[in-house]
Amino acid sequence: MEALALKLMSAVPALAGVPLWAMTLLVMVVVAVILLVFALTFGGLGSYVLRKVAGDIQVRIGPNRVGPYGLLQFLADGVKLIMKEDIIPAKADRFLFALAPYLVFVGSFAAFVVVPFGVGLIASDLNIGVYYVMAVTSLVVIGVLMAGWASNNKWALLGGMRAVAQIVSYEIPVGMALLPAVLIAGSLSLQDIVRSQGGLLGIFGWNLFHNPFTFFSFFLYFTAAQAETNQTPFDLPEAESELVSGYNVEYSGIRYAFFFLAEFGDMFVVAALASACFLGGWHVPFFRAETLPGAWGNLLSLGAFLVKAFGIVLVMMWVRWTLPRLRVDQLMRMSWKYLVPLTFVNLLGVSLWLLVFRGKGIPQLIASIF
């Protein structure tokens, strides 16, 4: 941030008199607003795409009234949600009830800070990036439990209880499944992880094809992350056919919208992490985007990253409209009996591979023969 501020001040003479701290703060706010706008737009357009995909899968049309092809449906929905009465149940814990949705939203939005959108396009390239994401997304647990408890509704409480058990259980396999990428890059920074995958090997430079264990690791991560972010088939905390709507059953209006946005934010963060850690992030196959002059490199890499991330989001939507829901005990069994041991074995496999082959993946090994 500070570097960016310095660059700006030297580039624009009029800004030379502004103190550095003010400039840095300004840059931070601007970046945060850009990210927020991105998150909100993604939530809005994501909901449109989700409904269109659902429509296609379920042999119906989906939204098609507001704007061309129903594209503006999300604006209408947003306006509706803002105008709705904000109901707080009489016996609810008013403070916690009001606070919970923001905690949930902040938990998912804060992860956007370290999402490597492209060459140099990252709000803050923390050297503990992966760890940071794991940490801030845990905040969601507190928010969800708060919402469930404060609503003073038994269905909401059950949803909150489920969410806590689920998110805490699945954090371990998620972290363990991401570690292979960290091991290969030798860094927790997401930009470093992305950089370690590029090169002229094209898609074979991706961690996904590094070795059999990383290939497996991607699917483990995808499954566990789906569960950690309460996506179908692991959407037990808000199982509408069992718990009516789960932890957010008593929420209405804008507070409900925050839960909704957080859900889409989570979706994007999972997709972004999967593409950054396993699918080469912003790398364009067989091409070095970072060598392009000016902003073109940034834009091209941004495009590549978004294509990959949205591709994964589409797969998540596809899964969502295909699979039924697990039962709570089956969900726990899946985490503790299958995913956790598998990710540990997998991590061991990756470590051994890196040790034996001195950090080289299968594609590099094949390439080194010629």
Added chain:
Amino acid sequence: MTRPTEALHTQEMLINMGPQHPSTHGVLRVLLRTDGEVVVNARPDIGYLHRGLEKIGERVTYAQFMPFTDRLDYLAGMNCNCAWAWAVEKLAGIEVPERAEYIRVIVSELNRISSHLIAFGSFTADMGAFTPFLYSIREREVVNDLFEMVCGNRLTYNYARVGGVSADLPQGFLEKTKEFLDYFEPKIDEYNNLISYNKIFVHRLANVAVISAKDAVGYGLTGPNLRGSGVKFDLRKDEPYSVYPKLEFDVCVGTGERGALGDCFDRYMVRINEMRQSIRILRQAVAQIPEGPVMAKVPRLFKPAAGEVYFRSECPRGETGFYIISDGTTNPSRLKIRTGSFVTMNIFETVTKGLMIADIVAVIGSFDIILPEIDR
């Protein structure tokens, strides 16, 4: 599912599931006493949809009661219509033209398909997969279109009459029915590929709420719920009525293919397989249907001789029986309706002990209950 040990025992929670709940298939209220997610006891509380149909039956003539039978099981109005007609004809000794009987069988089996489609669709929606529900609705629309051709209505048909049916089949109906059967038969395989043998789906249903054959008979279960426990009993075969003896079909029973015999999955599969058998029956009926009148000569107001009769027929949700006592007037002196869903609720509290909350939804879905039939 094992209960938590005593050391971990926590306070029980009393939860009201319904009468407004997406998965109780209507206004059923279930009082859940749970220990966390584990259900200690689930007591169904019924009566929210009571309309006094049996009492109404005593105040109207035999013919006038026909539209009320539509409201008995609104997902299978044709079956209830025909059941009432058959019951009254048995009481009054009326001979029905053969064409009318064939028409009744055709509409009944079509209605069985559409009713089982809703059972299948809403069950999968209860399990969290919403897509199959819309597929089933898509197919049901075609059946509704066919019924609209026949009687002008899509839900409450009022088609059967004492002595026949209200009108002959319209032109092109049999061809359209054949078209539908050809279109629909492969769809069942599609459902099976999409959801029936989905691993998650099977795991949710297998070994859940197992009902032994002895219990099923003892609690008076009928229809697919009874056959799901492996009891081969179908009124169309075992107490043949109408033209069913002339038609070939198999009685589908649960086989315990994915878990114990008589679990939720077996009850579900019985319905899927019964749709295939209904297609078989329909193909034969459409081919065999004779020409002729569709209505016997029955006076508008008739007085059956004093006496009593019990007639039961195989409806999609089990045995629907009408017990009519006649005192020789134009109205029944006493009418008692026995319905499948109502009797099925007896076993609900027994089989749900120790299950989880999500299983309660599965059990309700696998019983395929419908509330107007329970409360009448």
